[in-house]
Amino acid sequence: MRQSGEKPPVMAKGFHRVAQVSQVLPGQAKVVRVADREIALCNVGGRFYAIANICTHDGGSLDQGELTGHVIECPRHGAQFNVKTGEVVRAPALVPLKTYEARVQGDDVEVGLEA
Numbered sequence: 001m002r003q004s005g006e007k008p009p010v011m012a013k014g015f016h017r018v019a020q021v022s023q024v025l026p027g028q029a030k031v032v033r034v035a036d037r038e039i040a041l042c043n044v045g046g047r048f049y050a051i052a053n054i055c056t057h058d059g060g061s062l063d064q065g066e067l068t069g070h071v072i073e074c075p076r077h078g079a080q081f082n083v084k085t086g087e088v089v090r091a092p093a094l095v096p097l098k099t100y101e102a103r104v105q106g107d108d109v110e111v112g113l114e115a
């Protein structure tokens with residue numbers, strides 16, 4: 001039980017509905033916010049992947065970049081990341097992106113947050 005004056009947890013564990021399937025077409029990325037996180041939801045041929053939206057190089061917004069197959073390119077300096085794994089495909093970024101589980105439930109896309 002929560003003590004009075006104690007803040008509620010900022011992030012809820014589990015899956016969160018973030019978009020409708022029709023809102024993110026194949027080859028597109030859309031930024032969504034879950035709790036305090038900015039996540040890029042990517043549609044690769046009808047499969048959804050969720051990655052941190054902020055480039056690990058210098059803060060570029062990856063949803064503004066080009067998604068080609070499983071690779072998204074940062075619009076700022078051209079770093080590339082694999083949206084399935086978060087791995088860096090091309091510098092100047094060196095640090096991989098955080099990835100999240102994404103799933104389709106009916107017409108909705110949900111993203112899972114860990115504890």
Ligand code: FES
Pocket residue numbers: 055056057058059060074075076077078079092093
């Ligand atoms: S901020 Fe993304 S490549 Fe520099």
